[in-house]
Amino acid sequence: MTSRSALRLLFGAILVGMLFVTGWASLAQPLWQWGGLTREPDRAWTIATLADAYAGFLTFSAWVFYKERWPGRVGWFALIMLFGNIAMSLYMLRELWRLAPGEPLSRLLTRSAS
Numbered sequence: 001m002t003s004r005s006a007l008r009l010l011f012g013a014i015l016v017g018m019l020f021v022t023g024w025a026s027l028a029q030p031l032w033q034w035g036g037l038t039r040e041p042d043r044a045w046t047i048a049t050l051a052d053a054y055a056g057f058l059t060f061s062a063w064v065f066y067k068e069r070w071p072g073r074v075g076w077f078a079l080i081m082l083f084g085n086i087a088m089s090l091y092m093l094r095e096l097w098r099l100a101p102g103e104p105l106s107r108l109l110t111r112s113a114s
Contacts, residue, residue: 007062010058010062011059014055014058014059017051017055018051018052018055021047021048021051021052022048024044024048025044025045025047025048028043028044028045029042029044029045031045053084054081057080057081057084057088060080060088061076061077061080061081063109064076064077064080064091065077066111067095067110067111067112076091079091092108095108096108098112
């Protein structure tokens with residue numbers, strides 16, 4: 001399987017999963033009736049929100065997978081799945097510190113040459 005095919009599969013699965021969980025939560029309770037975590041029907045939107053967060057973590061992890069080499073890929077994936085935006089912020093701060101003075105921010109998006 002090519003990298004392009006794997007990414008299409010990943011993001012297609014995320015799209016289908018998010019459409020499913022959002023539809024399910026909408027059928028359980030209209031979004032405008034959500035009251036936080038105080039009532040049972042609100043559980044559906046809590047699950048949908050958690051699914052949305054992890055879809056974002058998977059998306060960020062796909063980029064980290066591209067940028068990093070082994071075993072960094074595995075380590076960062078575990079950290080992102082366990083700590084979410086905390087790990088993502090740490091990763092970005094690490095990458096920002098690694099930029100040479102005057103190096104463009106666009107360099108953050110690509111692999112390092114070494």
